[in-house]
Amino acid sequence: MRIDLHTHSTASDGTDTPAELVRNAAAAGLDVVALTDHDTSRGHAEAIAAVPEGLTLVTGAELSCRFDGVSLHMLAYLFDAEEPELLRERELVRDDRVPRAKGMIAKLQDLGVPVTWEQVARIAGDGSVGRPHIASALVELGVVSSVSDAFTPEWIADGGRAYVEKHELDPFDAIRLIKAAGGVAVFAHPLAVKRGEVVPETAIAKLAAAGLDGIEVDHMDHDQATRARLRGLAADLGLLTTGSSDYHGSRKTCVLGEFTTDPEIFGEITRRATGAFPVPGTGGRL
CATH class of the missing domain: 3.20.20.140 (Metal-dependent hydrolases)
Incomplete structure (x- = not known):
């Protein structure tokens, strides 16, 4: 089984x-x-x-x-x-995902990455937007070669340069x-x-x-x-x-x-x- x-x-x-x-x-x-x-x-x-x-x-x-x-x-x-x-x-957690994603996009833009909310929203579709959607956008833009490569301190890993916290449960x-x-x-x-x-x-x-x-x-x-x-x-x-x-x-x-x-x-x-x-x-x- x-x-x-x-x-x-x-x-x-x-x-x-x-x-x-x-x-x-x-x-x-x-x-x-x-x-x-x-x-x-x-x-x-x-x-x-x-x-x-x-x-x-x-x-x-x-x-x-x-x-x-x-x-x-x-x-x-x-x-x-x-x-x-x-x-x-x-x-509460799900609803906080959108402002969090927009905050991460703003940080990425400040780092010179031409990612947009429209691009991430397209990738997310009807799903609850999350970091993997932002990571996929970075792959599309050629910034990183894979989704996992985006989850580093350089980009969107916890505490990374473009990381933004969201509402999370204890x-x-x-x-x-x-x-x-x-x-x-x-x-x-x-x-x-x-x-x-x-x-x-x-x-x-x-x-x-x-x-x-x-x-x-x-x-x-x-x-x-x-x-x-x-x-x-x-x-x-x-x-x-x-x-x-x-x-x-x-x-x-x-x-x-x-x-x-x-x-x-x-x-x-x-x-x-x-x-x-x-x-x-x-x-x-x-």
Whole structure:
């Protein structure tokens, strides 16, 4: 059984529509895929309507958080998307994305980069605008050769020359809100040092004590030694361990199913969730 619990669609910063994503997941031989767009559940309905037979969809989101000045992401699975408090916080984060993007564009222009809001908005389409859209604009302009090359201190990495902060949740509040909405909370790529500063392991222990369910271990931004370290930490803290692709379509080099989650871990996630249920395919076609 192949299970990928971290993907993105055009509802945020992926390049596949939600319908394309579930069809591509089935074509890639996945049995289960989670749609976890940034701070939004807007792609859920389209994905649910298109789930092919043989594939199960897990609805979710990736919430933007900040702990002691360090940005981090919290994966929320199978929560009630209409629960008012969590919905309100997601909308606050999402709505702050536009002024933040415009602020980053202004900084880039001051650095001599001819990027415009119109260009970034075109790339984002109907999705929640984010740094990957700005990075794609820099690729279009020939400023950098790839999206990942834009996420450096020279450009738009945390604390970089063109970086602008946005509204982000406190991760302890995020865990509380996810739980109150019947969901399951998993810390995404917690030691992805190539993305910038990461929180210390002591912070992960505090999050575990506050109700964190798991940590994402098998991820393209974790090397073998980091994965082993995280597995040991998870064992010590009683946390679930997941694996996933963090698929963004053509915007990143990762592919669907590049890393997967153990079926027993997935079973435990579904047992803990009370806000929503996995959606089996009911007639979509490849």
